[in-house]
Amino acid sequence: MPETAEPAAPPSAPRGRLTPKSITIWTLVGLVGAAGWAMLALSRGEEVSAAWMVAAALGSYAIAYRFYSRFIATRVLRADKNRATPAERLDNGVDFHPTDRRVLLGHHFAAIAGAGPLVGPVLAAQMGYLPGTIWIIVGVIFAGAVQDMVTLFFSMRRDGKSLGQMARDEIGPVGGAAALIAVFAIMIILLAVLALVVVNALAGSPWGTFSIAMTIPIAFLMGFYLRVLRPGRVTEVSVIGVALLLVAIVAGNWVAESSWADTFTLSPGALVIWLVVYGFVASVLPVWVLLAPRDYLSTFMKIGTITLLALGVVIALPNMKMDAVTDFASRGDGPVFAGSLFPFVFITIACGALSGFHALVSSGTTPKMIQKETQVRMIGYGSMLMESFVAVMAMVAACIIDPGLYFAMNAPAGVIGDSVQSASEAVANLGYSITPDQLAAAAKAVEEESLLSRTGGAPTLAVGMSEIFSQVVGGHGMKAFWYHFAIMFEALFILTTVDAGTRVGRFMLQDMLGNVYKPFKNVSWKPGLWFASAVVVGAWGYFLWVGVHDPLGGIYQLFPLFGIANQLLAAVALAVATTLLIKSGRLKWAWITAIPLGWDVAVTLTASWQKIFSEDPKIGFFAQRDVYAQAIDDGKVLAPAKNMDDMHTVVTNCTVDGVLSALFAVLIILVLADATRVCVKAIRNPAETRLDEAPYVESRYVAPAELWPTAEEKAELAEAGLGSEGGLRKESAGAGSSS
Amino acid sequence: MNRPASVRGSAARFRRFWRELSGEAVYDRYVEHARKHDPCAEVLSRREFERQRTDAREADPREGFRCC
Numbered sequence: 044m045p046e047t048a049e050p051a052a053p054p055s056a057p058r059g060r061l062t063p064k065s066i067t068i069w070t071l072v073g074l075v076g077a078a079g080w081a082m083l084a085l086s087r088g089e090e091v092s093a094a095w096m097v098a099a100a101l102g103s104y105a106i107a108y109r110f111y112s113r114f115i116a117t118r119v120l121r122a123d124k125n126r127a128t129p130a131e132r133l134d135n136g137v138d139f140h141p142t143d144r145r146v147l148l149g150h151h152f153a154a155i156a157g158a159g160p161l162v163g164p165v166l167a168a169q170m171g172y173l174p175g176t177i178w179i180i181v182g183v184i185f186a187g188a189v190q191d192m193v194t195l196f197f198s199m200r201r202d203g204k205s206l207g208q209m210a211r212d213e214i215g216p217v218g219g220a221a222a223l224i225a226v227f228a229i230m231i232i233l234l235a236v237l238a239l240v241v242v243n244a245l246a247g248s249p250w251g252t253f254s255i256a257m258t259i260p261i262a263f264l265m266g267f268y269l270r271v272l273r274p275g276r277v278t279e280v281s282v283i284g285v286a287l288l289l290v291a292i293v294a295g296n297w298v299a300e301s302s303w304a305d306t307f308t309l310s311p312g313a314l315v316i317w318l319v320v321y322g323f324v325a326s327v328l329p330v331w332v333l334l335a336p337r338d339y340l341s342t343f344m345k346i347g348t349i350t351l352l353a354l355g356v357v358i359a360l361p362n363m364k365m366d367a368v369t370d371f372a373s374r375g376d377g378p379v380f381a382g383s384l385f386p387f388v389f390i391t392i393a394c395g396a397l398s399g400f401h402a403l404v405s406s407g408t409t410p411k412m413i414q415k416e417t418q419v420r421m422i423g424y425g426s427m428l429m430e431s432f433v434a435v436m437a438m439v440a441a442c443i444i445d446p447g448l449y450f451a452m453n454a455p456a457g458v459i460g461d462s463v464q465s466a467s468e469a470v471a472n473l474g475y476s477i478t479p480d481q482l483a484a485a486a487k488a489v490e491e492e493s494l495l496s497r498t499g500g501a502p503t504l505a506v507g508m509s510e511i512f513s514q515v516v517g518g519h520g521m522k523a524f525w526y527h528f529a530i531m532f533e534a535l536f537i538l539t540t541v542d543a544g545t546r547v548g549r550f551m552l553q554d555m556l557g558n559v560y561k562p563f564k565n566v567s568w569k570p571g572l573w574f575a576s577a578v579v580v581g582a583w584g585y586f587l588w589v590g591v592h593d594p595l596g597g598i599y600q601l602f603p604l605f606g607i608a609n610q611l612l613a614a615v616a617l618a619v620a621t622t623l624l625i626k627s628g629r630l631k632w633a634w635i636t637a638i639p640l641g642w643d644v645a646v647t648l649t650a651s652w653q654k655i656f657s658e659d660p661k662i663g664f665f666a667q668r669d670v671y672a673q674a675i676d677d678g679k680v681l682a683p684a685k686n687m688d689d690m691h692t693v694v695t696n697c698t699v700d701g702v703l704s705a706l707f708a709v710l711i712i713l714v715l716a717d718a719t720r721v722c723v724k725a726i727r728n729p730a731e732t733r734l735d736e737a738p739y740v741e742s743r744y745v746a747p748a749e750l751w752p753t754a755e756e757k758a759e760l761a762e763a764g765l766g767s768e769g770g771l772r773k774e775s776a777g778a779g780s781s782s
Numbered sequence: 783m784n785r786p787a788s789v790r791g792s793a794a795r796f797r798r799f800w801r802e803l804s805g806e807a808v809y810d811r812y813v814e815h816a817r818k819h820d821p822c823a824e825v826l827s828r829r830e831f832e833r834q835r836t837d838a839r840e841a842d843p844r845e846g847f848r849c850c
Contacts (some may be wrong), residue, residue: 423832
């Protein structure tokens with residue numbers, strides 16, 4: 044059941060009564076959004092300008108932020124500006140510290156934005172731009188941003204406890220353990236899928252491979268600079284790093300045209316080995332050598348590129364060539380991922396609409412830094428809206444390129460074949476058209492040997508971005524540079540995630556193994572560290588290797604698993620949030636998180652069910668396994684497998700993927716059952732319900748709740764003698780202050 | 783008349799904002815925090831402080847983890 048409540052109905056706003064002026068403004072905003080939606084939904088057969096997508100998104104976000112998020116913050120969560128936050132109470136100048144809300148918004152956004160919102164929408168574009176866009180925008184408003192804000196709020200009320208801890212404390216050991224295993228399993232799949240995206244982008248591309256390889260010495264240099272030469276001078280070293288990075292992108296072109304080209308032209312298999320070795324070495328090296336400098340580099344590149352993309356889309360306002368809804372949406376036989384619109388669009392676009400991973404960020408660092416409870420709205424809800432806008436732009440980038448090229452790039456090699464002629468025919472079979480010459484020209488324009496079957500989303504996004512950027516700066520001649528710039532930026536932060544994620548996985552594994560063999564608990568015990576790192580790298584390396592060699596296409600097979608896993612984590616976060624709403628006596632408002640939870644569970648379990656039990660071998664892993672196993676018994680080779688080895692690979696992969704789908708489904712049911720038990724108990728016996736909340740302490744901190752202070756807040760700040768960043772009210776001034 | 787002053791003012795504000803954003807202000811904050819409680823407290827040198835801060839991520843890599 045999709046959202047039934049009408050959010051636009053504003054709550055009887057407690058303070059900000061609607062003046063005629065604000066009614067006029069919000070009506071206009073609503074009209075802009077409505078016009079955008081109308082143009083997107085109603086136009087048939089002609090190209091629609093991306094401007095309408097931007098209008099629909101921004102109009103909807105504005106209304107949702109103004110009315111729905113305000114309603115949740117004031118009525119449901121009852122964020123209290125007079126209650127001291129952990130940052131104020133426990134201020135130690137380091138991890139607990141009240142941080143300027145604008146700075147914290149930046150940090151929080153940088154922590155939640157990654158490759159996810161850029162990849163998912165590109166893949167979902169196979170069903171046309173409309174289904175994906177609706178889910179990105181509606182999903183973020185009612186599910187994703189709500190999850191982020193509510194998790195942030197509850198973690199803040201618990202001194203910044205992590206999601207896992209909250210699950211254990213508030214639900215119980217079973218739910219907690221299930222959540223822990225879920226996070227670990229998701230981490231492995233996540234790393235494998237992200238690494239697979241990099242492999243698909245860099246295989247056979249000396250330009251890209253060289254530029255990415257150069258990021259390692261650049262990071263070494265930066266690490267040395269920060270450690271030895273000038274500790275803490277982040278801006279200096281980042282400027283140097285970004286400049287060197289741009290040189291590396293340009294130099295990639297020279298290398299690709301020189302005699303070194305062969306050295307940097309790697310097969311997918313070779314890239315897997317390099318990535319696995321890199322993942323292991325990077326994760327056992329000290330943080331300062333590679334991880335810390337790369338983190339700075341990728342953060343600056345990420346924020347910079349996302350800003351560029353937003354500006355590019357708004358300035359160039361390109362037309363979308365993809366259909367609004369393609370036939371694959373209902374037939375469920377699309378080449379990018381199998382299955383029909385429900386549920387598979389909703390798990391393919393995970394980040395950008397609803398991402399469980401954000402709950403890990405929202406419960407941890409950010410709640411320890413927040414100045415005022417009332418700021419959860421701007422930081423939790425607001426930054427998730429920004430993330431959603433990134434996803435909308437990724438959708439734009441995927442839909443402005445020729446659909447024929449889109450399918451030639453995103454269908455697995457088994458479908459497309461290995462020549463532009465076979466690709467052209469395959470695309471025609473899918474119902475689109477592109478000539479072999481056009482395919483060759485598209486590859487030539489970005490100076491790649493071939494763009495065929497560059498699955499995973501990153502290359503498609505890079506082509507779309509190069510199209511947009513080159514319309515704004517540099518024209519056709521700059522296309523190749525922009526393409527490799529985009530590839531570099533994605534690969535850079537995916538590799539940073541591979542390093543950081545391996546460390547997190549290792550940490551969790553050490554913790555678990557520590558229960559069996561004590562020394563593992565000591566995270567700096569070298570043999571344990573190496574062993575756990577090797578296990579984690581081996582685990583994602585296995586899926587990566589399998590993904591690269593799967594005749595059916597790694598992204599085609601693995602991406603749905605990744606989506607299911609991420610949505611499973613969202614279910615855990617929403618279950619914890621719903622439980623907490625009920626336990627804190629807000630049963631009346633529990634639908635705020637319960638409806639998105641119900642939707643998310645319906646999506647995830649339907650997808651798992653189909654992946655496990657569907658009799659269509661394209662969708663069901665075990666049905667697929669049976670078909671291939673039967674063929675092996677009959678001594679036949681089924682396309683796209685080329686020989687008996689391929690056939691056995693398919694059988695093994697289907698089994699592993701099917702078992703994982705089942706594991707995820709069992710975990711989600713466990714968490715839900717345990718949460719339901721706790722909720723029922725709390726509803727039956729509210730008196731005995733115990734909340735783990737930190738005690739109330741009166742706040743002496745003055746800071747605005749939103750980006751721009753209201754007149755009232757300005758007066759309060761002026762009275763306390765503080766700037767717009769806020770600060771502690773002086774002891775003596777406290778007596779006469781009004782609130 | 784007072785335009786140069788206001789330009790300088792916003793430049794200073796931007797600088798402070800940027801240093802917070804990039805994390806360069808963390809050390810100053812630490813010193814300020816330590817001195818507030820005890821004006822003659824011994825504080826770490828910037829080098830030492832930054833080293834400890836980076837190495838703390840070693841101990842628990844979940845701090846500062848970024849999303850997909």
